[in-house]
Amino acid sequence: DAGVIQSPRHEVTEMGQEVTLRCKPISGHNSLFWYRQTMMRGLELLIYFNNNVPIDDSGMPEDRFSAKMPNASFSTLKIQPSEPRDSAVYFCASGGGGVYEQYFGPGTRLTVT
């Protein structure tokens, strides 16, 4: 299994631009999580899906952030418009199916200038 796949691995964009991060979870996992990690705030859960349905999006910082999971093998996290304070590493993780372990993707390092 290839593990959780995220793209792009690095993204540098200018303030105001739209950013779309992509995630392919491990096949058979029914939960998908989006996290953001910064030095100041550590690892924060933004949103998680169970069976493609958003269950808890209370961690999404504001309306500029949106996430979708159109099918079991794909999810996106979109930031529009992006701001410099959105600069962070964004991780996608998958899990579930009676297993509590979460498997993380390699992350997308986002820099907004």
Next chain:
Amino acid sequence: RKEVEQDPGPFNVPEGATVAFNCTYSNSASQSFFWYRQDCRKEPKLLMSVYSSGNEDGRFTAQLNRASQYISLLIRDSKLSDSATYLCVVNSGGQNFVFGPGTRLSVLP
């Protein structure tokens, strides 16, 4: 008070030393507990689950104290390769996982 708290460190120890990390959690309804390891510029990976009776995996021992709401991780005979950030993770039901801020460990030659 944060839901999961850890001493951020860094803990600088010589090779072969024994080092222990503690983690406290505030939600008494928490059900399951884990230690994750995160290498520099890498993703977190599960190190071990923490069971009520305590559990051991090679040089690593995890303990849970529900009454005092803390979890510990003990690393014996530390290796250079143990240098990483150790994240305490608490689950309060379903898929609600809360990660602690992490404790950074540097094992020195």
